[in-house]
Amino acid sequence: MTTPRTGGEAMIEVFRQQGLRTVFCLAGAAHAPLLRDLEGTDFHIVPSRHENSTVAGADGFARVTGLPGVAMIAGHQGLPNALGGIRTAQLACSPVVLLASVNEGSSESMSEETNDGLDMVKPFVKWARTVTDVNRLEEYLNAAFHQATSGRPGVAVLGIPTHIEGEALKAGAAVRSRKLKPIPPQPAxxxxxxxxxxxxxxxxxxxxxxxxxxxxxxxxxxxxxxxxxxxxxxxxxxxxxxxxxxxxxxxxxxxxxxxxxxxxxxxxxxxxxxxxxxxxxxxxxxxxxxxxxxxxxxxxxxxxxxxxxxxxxxxxxxxxxxxxxxxxxxxxxxxxxWVGEALAERLARVDELGRDTDGPIHPYAIARTLMEQLPPEAIFVADGADVYNWMSAVMRMRSERCYLDHYPLGSMGIGTPLAVGAAAGARQLAEDTGEALRPVVLVTGDGSFGFYPGEFNAAVVDGLPLTCIISNDGNWGTERNALLTRLGTTVNCVLGQCDYHLVAQGFGADGVKVEAVADLAPAIASALASGRATVVNVITDPDAGEVRKKDPRLQMVTFEDLRSSLDAHHVMDLR
Structure with a gap:
């Protein structure tokens, strides 16, 4: 193997050793030398509009492919934005390597920042180090991948001074294959x-x-x-x-x-x-x-x-x-x-709801339509609160690494960049194996979609097919129905019927609005067949969630901590 000319070229060799041809990066000067070296190769550089999305994209890629995801951001300004994505990936045990640029000359006695720019993330990740010598860059990057993938996987952060990726390595400092395959511990x-x-x-x-x-x-x-x-x-x-x-x-x-x-x-x-x-x-x-x-x-x-x-x-x-x-x-x-007997009452209750073909669209209609149209290998991404609960009752997963959601952290909105990462992962898998491209579908709420809609521009720029279905009830649905049930008010919960399909079109994606049950199946079929990033804005019944708040048979997700679980549920029949 020839001696790499730059740190960036050495990094690319390490990426290849990990089986990677996809990275996620927020555009900017922070990693310009590495991006220059990636340009013209067979690597996919997936853009993003927010550092949180950069990390979440790498997270989604890792969950779908089983490979580590690589996210590249600017350290000083970018790390605060990335914390939600970092924590989501860490709690989900996703092997993610985050490359954050650091400025060696920014340490000042009276600076607002600490002398170590990675201090803010260290409590929330598995491993964090800064490399200061281009000739040790390969060593540190291999260590980051090893930490991210071994034992319980998680997030490894490597700080890289901005100049190192473009520096020349010493003569003879060839890239050695250092990928370490973790040895799984055998149970007794x-x-x-x-x-x-x-x-x-x-x-x-x-x-x-x-x-x-x-x-x-x-x-x-x-x-x-x-x-x-x-x-x-x-x-x-x-x-x-x-x-x-x-x-x-x-x-x-x-x-x-x-x-x-x-x-x-x-x-x-x-x-x-x-x-x-x-x-x-x-x-x-x-x-x-x-x-x-x-x-x-x-x-x-x-x-x-x-x-x-x-x-x-x-x-x-x-x-x-x-x-x-x-x-x-x-x-x-x-x-x-015994399992079927225990489920009979709950399944019967679920089955009787959302069958009306004339009134407002029930979220169950979305789930049932998807179950009719999606192939077993499809990748399903769930986000939101109310709609997340509805989907959990009807959607059935039928293949490995086909399901992603925003828990355990529960950071709403992150499903959108997770889905972008999943679509990028599905693309690399199809290219590597020659198998058919797995369709990726995100179902989210109108509230959660509002967090990162700009990531649909990333999907368009990178040519990723991705279908997003928004259950649009014009509200923060879970909060609205909780307030109505307990206090008789909807204060600060009303969003209005926003034209999210037009938002998608503004970013270059396709967008369609669905207001009648009869139009739902054709719209979803068209989106899945388009091969493009598409938003299906489904106007759903804002009152549907009220009954779910009152009927435990419809509550798929409960929200309580350990103390309240012990205090309340020991005396309550969980149906």
Whole structure:
């Protein structure tokens, strides 16, 4: 391999070693030498309008591809803007490497900033360092990728002085292949045997699969576990779709969490028992249930409840070992009728809503139309609050790495740049494998769309096909209906019926407005077939959310902390 002429060329070689041909960058002088070296190569440079979106784009790319995402921003002005995206990616366990320019000459005794420009992000990321010598740039960049991808993945930040990317390396300082493949820790055999024994003694075992299961590549093993031994798998976050949500073997957690309290054995595979999982506690789970937890991070095991069978190690290896242990024991397959019985009332209630073809459009109509039109490999991005809740009841994920949303942080609006990153990831996967391009669909609310609409210009500039469907009820829907229910007012919650389809057109995307149910399916079909960035502005019923506030059967997402969960839900029937 020839000696790179510049730091930027060395960085490109490291990117290639990681399998990357896509980077995300907010335009500017901060990374001009690297951008110059990227220009004319086969790399895609995905633009953005806000540093938060730059990081979120890299995050979405990483979730879809399984590769680390690279975001490039200016450090001094850009890092404050990027904090939301950084925190979203870190909490979602997304392997993201953030390259932030730093100015070595800006340290002053009386400056408003600290002498280390990365101080503001250090509490919120996995690793942060600054490289000051171009001849060590490769070393530091490789370290950043290793930190971002090893153990529990997260965000690694590398500060780079503005001049280094354009500097020449010393003669003979050739780029060496330094990509380090993380070695997954193998679970203890005795712990797996204990779990296999617990399964043999159980009547209603349940598997919870989270992002860690997806990151470890446990999908095939989980599918075998469900098909061969009959264990139902409830998917959450990036764990959705590892086992297709056919409502027989695989299920979406948000919808089917009401069945979880009937399980006598709960096996948490690569999933943190946080708010969305009810902290693993009653009322979502029986206090008498036995818990097993497989996680690469020992600190996650038993954080909120007692875990009788703790298993520290790689999720995929753990499930594969469990399969062998169950086969060795001659374990019989379980039936899953108890899940369907627990869901019957909720599913019937969901099914009867949103069927009116003459009145205002119900958000369920959007979800049902998408389920009719989207292929199994489609990538679905969820954002918003009210509409997020509605979509969680109807949408079913049917393939791996097909689901993204804004949680655990819950920063609304970030779904738009996540979707841009997902579309860029789908493009690179199609180019690398020769397979068909996976369609990407974002469903969001009118409130959440307003945060980063400019990212549709990025999608247009980079030629990314992306369909965005806005459930436009003219309000901050969740807040409006909560205030109406509790206080009889909608103060500060009304947005009005904004023409978001025209906003999209202003950025160069396609845009269409839908006001009648009969026009919904043709508009969505046209957007999916266009091959362009398209916004479908669907005018939905502003009063639909009131009934959801009052009927727990329609509440797929609950908002409470651990204390209120303990105080309130122990005496309330979670239906």
């Amino acid at each position: 055999a005795e712990a797996i045997e204990a779990l296999a024994e617990a399964i043999g003694n159980a009547k209603r075992p349940l598997v919870l699969a989270g992002a860690g299961a997806a990151l470890s590549g446990a999908g095939a093993a989980l599918r075998t576990l469900s098909q061969e031994f009959g264990l139902p798998v409830f998917g959450h976050a990036l764990g959705r779709g590892l086992v297709a949500e056919d409502m027989d073997h695989g299920y979406p957690w948000a919808l089917t969490q009401v069945a979880a309290k009937r399980a006598d054995l709960v096996i948490a595979v690569g999933i943190r028992l946080q708010q969305r999982i009810g902290y693993g506690m009653a009322p979502r789970f029986s206090e008498a249930a036995v818990f097993a937890q497989i996680d690469i991070d020992a600190g996650e095991i038993g954080r909120t409840r007692t875990v009788e069978i703790p298993i520290q190690g790689d999720a995929c290896l753990g499930v594969e070992m469990l399969l062998e242990a169950l086969r060795g024991r001659g374990q019989a397959a379980f039936t899953r009728e």
